[in-house]
Amino acid sequence: MTAYSPDARIAKRAQELARSLAQLKDNPRVLNIRVIVPPEACPVCQEVAGTYSKETAPALPTEGCSCPRGSEAFYQPMLSEIYP
Numbered sequence: 001m002t003a004y005s006p007d008a009r010i011a012k013r014a015q016e017l018a019r020s021l022a023q024l025k026d027n028p029r030v031l032n033i034r035v036i037v038p039p040e041a042c043p044v045c046q047e048v049a050g051t052y053s054k055e056t057a058p059a060l061p062t063e064g065c066s067c068p069r070g071s072e073a074f075y076q077p078m079l080s081e082i083y084p
Helices: 006-026 042-050
Strands: 030-036 050-053 074-079
Touching: 006 030, 006 074
Parallel strands: none
Antiparallel strands: 030 050, 030 074
């Protein structure tokens, strides 16, 4: 697996998303986590679009994704306060 192979890119993206989810879960200002997917995403990715509690937010990228460039879904925090 080279640094530019699709498998390497997917693995790196999975690590980044896991780190992002962990940070959102640890942040006390985050109430819920929204999963955003582009309109052209595959049906598997479209299924996970929505708002989740911190405890139920799904892992990304979605298993079974058939998007041509890989999953482009991402997390968006829903905050309890914007300014300290």
